[in-house]
Each structure stands twice: as structure tokens, then as C-alpha cells.
Amino acid sequence: MKLKNFYVKPVVPDSLQPLYEVSYNMWSTWDKEAERLYRRINPELFRNVKHNPVEFLHRLSSEDMDKLSKDNxxxxxxxKVYDKFKRYMSFEGYYTDENGDDIPTHSDDIIAYFSMEFGMHESVAIYSGGLGVLAGDYLKAASDTGIPLYGIGLLYTYGYMNQRIAIDGFQQEEYLENKWYLKAVKETTDANGEPLIFPMKIKGHNVWIKIWEIDVGKIKLYLLDTNIPQNDISARCITDHLYIADKHLRIQQEIILGQGGLKALDLLGIKPKVFHLNEGHSAFLIVERLKQLVLDHKMPFEKAKQLIKQSTVFTTHTPVIEGNEHFDESFIREYFKEDVEALGMTMERFLQCGKVDNSRIFWLPIFAIKYSKFRNGVSKLHGDVSKEMWKDVFPHLHDDEVPIDFVTNGVHLQTWLSMEITYLFDRYLGPDYMHKANRTTLWDGISAIPSNEIWEAHKRRKEQLVTFIRKKLVHTLQRRGAPAKKIKKASNALNPQYLTIGFARRFATYKRANLLLQDPERLKKILTNPLRPVQIIFAGKAHPADVAGKTIIKDILNFAIQNDLEDHIVFVEDYDMDIARHMIQGVDVWLNNPIKPMEASGTSGIKAGINGVLNLSVLDGWWPECFNGTNGWAITAGDFYSDITLKSSAEAQQIYDLLEEEITEKYYEKRDSYFPE
Structure with missing residues (x-):
């Protein structure tokens, strides 16, 4: 007997059709008035479905739908929300030229933005961390400003892993299948309403690819999927997992992203003028563009190369050489033999496109650098690091002349501002800041916001954070079958009156989440100071293969348990964008202490900053460009040491000193007995 799953679309009353339309656009996940609308219907259900508007509608009963349809x-x-949505969608974009004049964007000035991951919302699990979240913010900001842009990525069956902390404190990975029929993902169809599916050859074999789409405000994100019946099992699994360890599946993913992405754009009739590669994963796009220009348009190879360079932008995010995408040359020979022969090139000549020496390694960032006009790091310091890293690509230039610039990462305001701060922005700045953030005079209104209103907004969000964390801790313990006494203790963890420090990011060793453990006794005294207590919230995932990163998580948990500090140090399991929002909006101080200069940008600190949270950070990534001596604290004590042990010791001591002598003092000594200086 064969069983088949059927998708049953909910029946939506006519009066609720606007709710259905808005829910299938990611705008509904970042607009605060839309969020309030869902919470008004059923706040508990909205939390349970991870704030996913589409699944929320599917979970509502027909009785609930009928009741809402008659609720005036x-x-x-x-x-009101629907009218706001329609106004947003009708906004006409513009850009500001070098003379300060506003020039309307033209619908033909199309940018194609390629990325291996996109982090738009916790319910759409096709991201792992900062690179993806930046890509998601990029699409949203393009929508806000009306830039004609299309995103290209992959639709992962499982996405990245879910984190579970075992009873021994060690991270375990869990892979949950994405239920795309319950998300704001739709089939892309042709003029006849048929799904768009096309073949492409990988090593001489046809792989069938289906195109899906997500509406991100005014922007279309197209996602490519091989998990369809037309493929055999070996092809269906290509798009199973984000950042799969298997190198053959990895290169196949990147061929589909780059070469398949261009084929998809052609099928859709989209003709970009600029191709933006967000990291090197999509660099094989260059191969497909060469094939089109040389084989289809009969363009001489050198002319085709120059045309590609003039229309390609490459952004590098990775300051650690080993973290940049690369393959042994045997993979390139195996997967690109037919393409290279068709182009009339020798394999040796093609391999040089991704090399700088006689090694066997083909670097995708080098390939992208050689075929792009504009290359940038993601902060001023990272631009310098990238110049040093890739200077051998330009052997005849002085180090300072290496043509790699920088564009410091930003964040999408509407996504990361708390509801409380958004209300203040709307009240004192007016609604224009969403579409006109480039006008510096607009931001003068921030100084008009009374300090007590900012402090009150922060206090409310902090109380919400504590409640949120407590529920997360209780849920984790209940799942593990912990005793009732331990669950009750977790339900009272943290105190909204205490100075609260947040640390949330990927648990890689260079990010040094355990730096504060350098002097356990001193840390314990700081945390338990009876007059000025401190508490720390940790969150973040270690890569599944990173045993050292997993050990850091275990060490933090063990320190809290062994020193009876579980109400002062908590680790929140399964870090995602929802946890990130709560933390960056609710903590008092955001801690960032990587080994300099290994943090390319570090946008979590920016997200905290726009919510009035103070940064305590190494002068790495974006922070050197914003720190002015009064808006937070710089960790600099290790700058003069090359030895990592001495550097870490000096920086840990400086953090302790700052906490003991300045940060806690400022927090607890309220001006006019009301709010901190």
C-alpha cells in the first residue's frame, strides 16, 4: 500500500484575505504593527510557531477564522496594517549621487545578489550565522530603499543544525526537516502556472532544479532545490544541508548556486547589470557567464572576461585564510573538464584563475577577485586584513595599492530595533527614517528623545528578556527530564535589576567565549558582589566538527554548576534570530572579545548599539570606526602582545578591572536616583 502526503490549504474568509497576503511576505516578520496583530489573535500560538505568520494561519481553527472575520x-x-503594507510596497526608490541629489532608481538597473545562506527570520532556517543574517538584512534594506535587486540562494531540506546540550554539557546536533509548505515560500511558476524546473549538467549528468521564491518586502529571493522527484537519490540530497562537510556535495551545491543561479535568472527573463557575490561560494557563476558570452554570443575570451569584471562585485567576509572556500585542484578537474574544454582553455590555464602559487589549492575568493571590478571587506580593519591576505593576487602592486576596499556592514533597523525603541523612533523621528536613513539630518532627532524614556524602554525590554530566558531554560530542562527542584530554580534564574552582560555568537575558539574564565575566583567575586551583582547570558553554536568550540560551551556550563552560579551565568540552547533579538535588545552590556583582527565585522554589536546597549569590545571589526571613548568600552590591553597567552591574560584582566571599577559603578550609581549616567 502506498501512502501519499497531501497539503490542505486553509480556507480563508474574504475579509481576512489581506491577512493572508501580508503573511506570505517577509515584511510581516519585521513590521511591528503586523507583529502586534498576530499577537492580538493568539499570543501563545504565535510564540509556539516561532513567530511564523504562515504556520500561524494554518494552525488557527476554522472557528477562530470565522470569529476573526466578524470582529470589527x-x-x-x-x-490599518494592510494599508501600511500597500504604501510600503508602492514606495519608489532612489539613490543619492556624489552631489547629494536624489536620483530615482530605474527598474532596468538590476542587481543579482548571490549568497549561500540568507537569515531573514528564525522560521526560515536557511542560515547558520552572521554571513546569512547580513544577507537577509541586505535584501530587507534593498526593499526599504527601493533598489531593484534579486536574491539567489538554495532551498535546504534541513538547513543548518539545531543545537541540543546534553546532560554532560556537550553540544549535540539535531537536524529537523524544513516544512516549506508552512512557510512564506511559494513555487515559482511559468506563464501557464506550471512550476519552473530546469536541468543542468554536473559531470555530464542531468540534475533537475526547481525554483522557489520568497517575497522579502519588494524584493524577490529565488531559491534552488534539487529535492524533487525528477532526480535520483544522489541528486536529491545535494541541497539537504547548509555547509555540508562532504566536499563533493559542497562543490555540487556551489555549482548549482553559481551556474544554476544564472540559468534560473535567464529562465525568469531577469537581466542583471551587476552581479554581487556574497563570499566566494557562488564564484562558479563566472564560469557560466563565460560560457554564455563566449559560446552563445561568440565574444572573444578576453573581451568576455573584461565585461564580467566590469559588472561583478565581490564581498569577502572571512579574515581567516582556512575559512575561505577552496578545493583541491582534482575537484576542479573532475567537475569542470567539459566546461573548460568548451571554452577552448587548457585546464592548467583555468586552474590559475584560482591560484597564486604552484600549490594544488583552487581558491574561490581568488577566482572571484580576479573576475570582479570592486572587491570589499566588511569593515575598515577587515579591508586591510583582506589586502594582506590576498596581496599575492597582485604581485606587481605595493601592499597599500591592492584593490580591495571596504564597506562596513550595517543592520536592518526594523528587524533589530525593539518594539519599545521603534515607538520612540516613530514618535521623535517620524516614519521617514525607514526609507531615508542616508540623510544624516534625520538622525538629529535622536538627541531630542528624553533619557528617561530611553531608560524606561530599556527596562521593559530587559524584563521581557529575563522572562524569555527563564522559559527557555525551563523548556530545556523539562525536555531532559530534570528534577522539579532544578526546574523551579531555573524558573527564577536572572534578576532584571542586575547588570546584565550578553555574549552570543558562533563558538569558535578565536571568539574566546571563555576569556572571562581566566581568573575564576575574581569572576565569581564580580558576579556575586552583594552591592553590585552581575549576570551573564551566553548563547551560540559550535560547528558540528569543532570539538574545541564544543568544549568551551561545556567549560562555561561546568563553571556555573561547580561554583553554584547558575542564577548568574546561563547558557541559552539553540541560538537563533529570536534569541538574538531578545538578547541584543535587553542586555545592558554587549561583550565581544575575539582575537584581533579575526572579527571581520561583528554586526551583533551594532544591533545592540541601536537599542541603546553599550559595547565592551576589542577594537576589531566595526567597533574601531564607532568607538569614541564615551559610547562604550574598548578592550586594548592585549594589543601589544603577540603571544596569545599573554594577550588573553592582559585582556581578561582589563575586562575584570572595567567591570569592578567602572561599568558596575556607572550602572548602579543612578543619576537623580533614577537611571545610570
């Missing part, structure tokens, strides 16, 4: 108060609020 709700329909009034729905129409």
Missing part, C-alpha cells in the same frame, strides 16, 4: 475591532486593525 480586529478588521479595523487589519486594514
Amino acid at each position: 475591532g480586529f478588521l479595523y486593525e487589519l486594514n
Whole structure:
């Protein structure tokens, strides 16, 4: 007997059709009024579905739908949100030229933005960390400003791993299948309403690719999927996992992203003028563009190369050489033999496109650098690091002349501002800041916001953070079958009155989440100071293969348990964008202490900063460009040491000193007995 799953689309009353339309656009996940609308319907259900508007609608009963369709108060609020959505979608974009004039964007000035991951919302699990979240913010910001841009990525069956902390404190990985029919993902169809599916050859074999789409405000994100019946099992699994360890599956993913992405754009009739490669994963796009220009348009190879260079932008995010995408040359020979022969090139000549020496390694960033006009790091310091890293690509230039610039990462305001701070921005700046953030005079209004209103907004969000963390801890312990006494203790963890430090990012060794453990006794005294207590919230995932990173998580948990500090140090399991929002909006101080200069940008600190949270950070990534001596604290004591042990010791001591002598003092000594200086 054969069983088949059927998808049953919910019946939506006519009066609720606007809610259905808004829910299938990612705009509904970042607009605060839309969020309030879902919470009004059923706040508990909205939390349980991870704030996913589409699944939320599917989980509502027909009785609930019928009741809402007749609720005049709700329909009034729905129409307000829908009108706001329609106004947003009708906004006409512009850019500001070098003379300060606003020039309307033209619909033909299309940018294609390629990325291996996109972090738009916790319910759409096709991201792992900062690179993906930056890509998601990039699409949202392009939508806000009306830039004609299309995103290209992959639709992962499982995405990245879910984190579970075992009873021994060691990270375990869990892989949950994405239920795409319950998310804001739609089939891309042709003029006849048929799904768009196309073949491409990988090593001489046809792989069939289906195109899906997500509406990100005004922007279309197209996602490519091989998990379809037309493929055999070996091809269906290509798009199973983000950052798969298997090198053959990895290169196949990147061939589909780059070469398949261009084929998809052609099928859709989209003709970009600029191709933006977000990291080297999509660099095989260059091969497909060469094939089109040389084989289809009969263009001489050198002319085709120059045309590609003039229309390609490459952004590098990785300051650690080993973290940049690369393959042994045997993989290139195996997968690109037919393409290279068709182009009339020798394999040796093609391999030099991704090399700088006689090694066997083909570097995708080098390939992208050689075929792009503009290359950039993601902060000023990272631009310098990237110049040093890739200077051998330009052997005839002085180090300072290496043509790699920088564009410091930013964040999408509407996604990361708390509801409380958003209300203040709307009240004192007006709604224009969303579309006109480049106008510096607009931001003068921030100084008009009374300090007590900012402090009150922060206090409310901090209380919400503590409640949120407690629920997360209780849920984790209940899942493990912990005793009732331990669960009750977790339900009272943290105190909203205490100075609260946040540390959340990938648990890689260079990010040094355990730096504060250098002097356990001193840390314990700081945390338990009866007059000025401190608490720390940790969150983050270690890469599945990173045993050292997993050990750091275990060490932090063990320190809290062994010193009876579980109400002062907590680790929140399964870090995602929801946890990130709560933390960056609710903590008092954001801690960032990587080994300099290994943090390319570090946008979590920016997200904290826009919510009024103070940064305590090494002068790495974005922080050197913003730190002015009064808006946070710089960790500099290790700058003069090359020895990592001495550097870490000096920086840990400086953090202790700052906490004991300055940060806690400022926090607890309230001006006018009301809020900190």
C-alpha cells in the first residue's frame, strides 16, 4: 500500500484575505504593527510557531477564522496594517549621487545578489550565522530603499543544525526537516502556472532544479532545490544541508548556486547589470557567464572576461585564510573538464584563475577577485586584513595599492530595533527614517528623545528578556527530564535589576567565549558582589566538527554548576534570530572579545548599539570606526602582545578591572536616583 502526503490549504474568509497576503511576505516578520496583530489573535500560538505568520494561519481553527472575520475591532486593525503594507510596497526608490541629489532608481538597473545562506527570520532556517543574517538584512534594506535587486540562494531540506546540550554539557546536533509548505515560500511558476524546473549538467549528468521564491518586502529571493522527484537519490540530497562537510556535495551545491543561479535568472527573463557575490561560494557563476558570452554570443575570451569584471562585485567576509572556500585542484578537474574544454582553455590555464602559487589549492575568493571590478571587506580593519591576505593576487602592486576596499556592514533597523525603541523612533523621528536613513539630518532627532524614556524602554525590554530566558531554560530542562527542584530554580534564574552582560555568537575558539574564565575566583567575586551583582547570558553554536568550540560551551556550563552560579551565568540552547533579538535588545552590556583582527565585522554589536546597549569590545571589526571613548568600552590591553597567552591574560584582566571599577559603578550609581549616567 502506498501512502501519499497531501497539503490542505486553509480556507480563508474574504475579509481576512489581506491577512493572508501580508503573511506570505517577509515584511510581516519585521513590521511591528503586523507583529502586534498576530499577537492580538493568539499570543501563545504565535510564540509556539516561532513567530511564523504562515504556520500561524494554518494552525488557527476554522472557528477562530470565522470569529476573526466578524470582529470589527480586529478588521479595523487589519486594514490599518494592510494599508501600511500597500504604501510600503508602492514606495519608489532612489539613490543619492556624489552631489547629494536624489536620483530615482530605474527598474532596468538590476542587481543579482548571490549568497549561500540568507537569515531573514528564525522560521526560515536557511542560515547558520552572521554571513546569512547580513544577507537577509541586505535584501530587507534593498526593499526599504527601493533598489531593484534579486536574491539567489538554495532551498535546504534541513538547513543548518539545531543545537541540543546534553546532560554532560556537550553540544549535540539535531537536524529537523524544513516544512516549506508552512512557510512564506511559494513555487515559482511559468506563464501557464506550471512550476519552473530546469536541468543542468554536473559531470555530464542531468540534475533537475526547481525554483522557489520568497517575497522579502519588494524584493524577490529565488531559491534552488534539487529535492524533487525528477532526480535520483544522489541528486536529491545535494541541497539537504547548509555547509555540508562532504566536499563533493559542497562543490555540487556551489555549482548549482553559481551556474544554476544564472540559468534560473535567464529562465525568469531577469537581466542583471551587476552581479554581487556574497563570499566566494557562488564564484562558479563566472564560469557560466563565460560560457554564455563566449559560446552563445561568440565574444572573444578576453573581451568576455573584461565585461564580467566590469559588472561583478565581490564581498569577502572571512579574515581567516582556512575559512575561505577552496578545493583541491582534482575537484576542479573532475567537475569542470567539459566546461573548460568548451571554452577552448587548457585546464592548467583555468586552474590559475584560482591560484597564486604552484600549490594544488583552487581558491574561490581568488577566482572571484580576479573576475570582479570592486572587491570589499566588511569593515575598515577587515579591508586591510583582506589586502594582506590576498596581496599575492597582485604581485606587481605595493601592499597599500591592492584593490580591495571596504564597506562596513550595517543592520536592518526594523528587524533589530525593539518594539519599545521603534515607538520612540516613530514618535521623535517620524516614519521617514525607514526609507531615508542616508540623510544624516534625520538622525538629529535622536538627541531630542528624553533619557528617561530611553531608560524606561530599556527596562521593559530587559524584563521581557529575563522572562524569555527563564522559559527557555525551563523548556530545556523539562525536555531532559530534570528534577522539579532544578526546574523551579531555573524558573527564577536572572534578576532584571542586575547588570546584565550578553555574549552570543558562533563558538569558535578565536571568539574566546571563555576569556572571562581566566581568573575564576575574581569572576565569581564580580558576579556575586552583594552591592553590585552581575549576570551573564551566553548563547551560540559550535560547528558540528569543532570539538574545541564544543568544549568551551561545556567549560562555561561546568563553571556555573561547580561554583553554584547558575542564577548568574546561563547558557541559552539553540541560538537563533529570536534569541538574538531578545538578547541584543535587553542586555545592558554587549561583550565581544575575539582575537584581533579575526572579527571581520561583528554586526551583533551594532544591533545592540541601536537599542541603546553599550559595547565592551576589542577594537576589531566595526567597533574601531564607532568607538569614541564615551559610547562604550574598548578592550586594548592585549594589543601589544603577540603571544596569545599573554594577550588573553592582559585582556581578561582589563575586562575584570572595567567591570569592578567602572561599568558596575556607572550602572548602579543612578543619576537623580533614577537611571545610570
